[in-house]
Amino acid sequence: MFVCVFVFVFGVGSGPMRHVVIHKPGGYERLRIEEAADPRAGPGEVAVEVEAIGVNYADCVVRMGLYTSAKHYVGWPITPGFEVAGRTADGDDVIAVTLFGGYASRVVVPADQVFPRPGGWTVEEAAGFPTxxxxxxxxxxxxxxxxxxxxxxxxxxxxxxxxxxxxxxxxxxxxxxxxxxxxxxxxxxxxxxxxxxxxxxxxxxxxxxxxxxxxxxxxxxxxxxxxxxxxxxxxxxxxxxxxxxxxxxxxxxxxxxxxxxxxxxxxxxxxxxxxxxxxxxxxxxxxxxxxxLFDEKPLLARAMGELLGWAAEGRLRPPTTTSYPLANVAEAHRALETGETVGKLVLVP
Ligand SMILES: NC(=O)c1ccc[n+]([C@@H]2O[C@H](COP(=O)([O-])OP(=O)(O)OC[C@H]3O[C@@H](n4cnc5c(N)ncnc54)[C@H](OP(=O)(O)O)[C@@H]3O)[C@@H](O)[C@H]2O)c1
CATH class of the missing domain: 3.40.50.720 (NAD(P)-binding Rossmann-like Domain)
Structure with missing residues (x-):
């Protein structure tokens, strides 16, 4: 009964958005989980309830304060993350590329940065696909x-x-x-x-x-x-x-x-x-x-068109993935920086 009331009152996927915020450059301790108001989609944008987030070595460089484009586009504080997989309000399973901000339970992105999820791939595999x-x-x-x-x-x-x-x-x-x-x-x-x-x-x-x-x-x-x-x-x-x-x-x-x-x-x-x-x-x-290169829209459309086409034909195999809860983001960064990992690391909010 309590569960039913809870779901009725708050709805699935609502509640405050959780994201990783880095306030100052530094080590793993700088990766803080915070709550924020749910971002809302404006015209030409799509909101994605995030189910998995791809981790890239560049995210570690962002955390260290050495990633020039992070300073150029965002500054501090920053939420890292270039890619997510999840579901839209219309129920579509999608992947999206983000110009930072992907380490979050909900993201809002321009519609032309959202693509269908490769069929047959798990949500973690799909999150590690775009970048x-x-x-x-x-x-x-x-x-x-x-x-x-x-x-x-x-x-x-x-x-x-x-x-x-x-x-x-x-x-x-x-x-x-x-x-x-x-x-x-x-x-x-x-x-x-x-x-x-x-x-x-x-x-x-x-x-x-x-x-x-x-x-x-x-x-x-x-x-x-x-x-x-x-x-x-x-x-x-x-x-x-x-x-x-x-x-x-x-x-x-x-x-x-x-x-x-x-x-x-x-x-x-x-x-x-x-x-x-x-x-x-x-x-x-x-x-x-x-x-x-995010402004080069025709290039992104062409690249994703070809890549998703090859994925649909079964010519691309999903990356091997290792998943971490979003709260363990520091562990994922530490692992990637050892230089010993194989395939992709993925965060699950
Ligand atoms: N220019 C771009 O637009 C762009 C986009 C995405 C990624 N990247 C770059 O591509 C590279 C690979 O990124 P990824 O996310 O796919 O990572 P990854 O290849 O999964 O992991 C990094 C690998 O680099 C090697 N390595 C050598 N020195 C290292 C060090 N000091 N710390 C950590 N790893 C070290 C290790 O492999 P081995 O020991 O087997 O060599 C390690 O497994 C990174 O340099 C990243 O910044 C660039």
């Missing part, structure tokens, strides 16, 4: 223009974006060599479509990379940054491209905050590429950050 696949799509298709028969090298191949890159390389008909940082990741990278896997914790990364592609790679996808950038470029073949989309090796693993002197030293030593040399060797370096 990594959009990143991989942009890196592999518009940037690297990878074609059938080419050979690509994918760093961090068992991670979120790395795993998506392997799958899209397969769809493009390319041969992929995945690099992972631990033996427990080798099988995951193989299962995602890597034709060869290099475990850099137990073998010489670049000797193995040369064995797998003696003439070099048509494309190398690098989010390590300083740790591998120079050698990644050296292993690009003529007419090939190095695509840079992250710099996680600038930050310590599992410490929760940057080591400022080390960070400053590494920032100074990030390789600079010389256009004169690039012209003579016919190799290009490309870089991007998707969070600055």
């Amino acid at each position: 990594v696949f959009l990143t991989a799509w942009y890196a592999l298709i518009p940037c690297a223009a990878v074609e059938k028969g080419q050979t690509v090298l994918v760093h961090s191949a068992a991670g979120g974006v790395g795993g998506a890159l392997l799958q899209l390389a397969k769809i493009a008909g390319a041969r992929s060599v995945g690099v992972v940082g631990g033996a427990h990741k080798v099988e995951a990278a193989r299962a995602l479509g890597a034709d060869a896997v290099i475990d850099k914790s137990s073998e010489d990364l670049w000797a193995a990379a040369e064995r797998h592609a003696p003439e070099g790679y048509h494309a190398v996808f690098d989010a390590n940054g300083i740790a591998t950038l120079k050698a990644s470029y050296a292993h690009v073949r003529p007419a090939g491209r190095l695509v840079v989309y992250g710099h996680h090796s600038m930050l310590p693993k599992g410490k929760g905050r940057p080591n400022w002197p080390v960070l400053a030293w590494k920032a100074l030593r990030v390789p600079r590429f010389n256009p004169l040399e690039m012209g003579d060797s016919n190799r290009s370096v490309m870089a991007f950050n998707l969070s600055y």
Whole structure:
């Protein structure tokens, strides 16, 4: 009886919205769960009752106060989060991309950032779909223009974006060599479509990379940054491209905050590429950050159209997911920052 009255009075999914708020940059203790008034959808917007939230390494960088676009678009306090899966008021199962703000039990987003949930995927798998696949799509298709028969090298191949890159390389008909940082990741990278896997914790990364592609790679996808950038470029073949989309090796693993002197030293030593040399060797370096591309609506529509089409055809497999209650968001960040995780981490509000 009490339950019936409760549901009648408050309704399903109503009540204050819960979200993660970071008031100041710092470690895991900065991730605070707070309540706020339910956001309401205005014209051209859609409200989504969130059932699962994808966690991305970028969210950790936001928490540390090092994510430039977070400062540009939001400032402090900030709720991180680029992607959710949930249900609209009309009962549609959807996924949505958010320009921050996704770590919440309810989000309101422009209608053109909301898409149908891939059929047959769990809500957690769907929540982990948009960011990594959009990143991989942009890196592999518009940037690297990878074609059938080419050979690509994918760093961090068992991670979120790395795993998506392997799958899209397969769809493009390319041969992929995945690099992972631990033996427990080798099988995951193989299962995602890597034709060869290099475990850099137990073998010489670049000797193995040369064995797998003696003439070099048509494309190398690098989010390590300083740790591998120079050698990644050296292993690009003529007419090939190095695509840079992250710099996680600038930050310590599992410490929760940057080591400022080390960070400053590494920032100074990030390789600079010389256009004169690039012209003579016919190799290009490309870089991007998707969070600055939200205004490019036709690009988002095209990317999601292609990705959801491949998901519907069963050509994309859902990421392996590990779920955490929203209240344990600090644990999820800590896990992702160890560098040991496989697939996607997901928060459940
Ligand atoms: N430019 C963009 O628009 C964009 C969009 C999304 C993601 N990203 C970037 O893509 C990268 C991957 O993101 P993700 O969310 O999919 O993460 P992830 O790949 O699931 O996890 C990060 C992986 O990076 C490697 N790693 C190396 N040094 C690390 C460190 N100091 N701390 C943590 N991990 C480290 C580890 O794999 P191995 O040891 O196996 O290499 C780790 O598993 C990140 O750099 C992220 O910022 C960029």
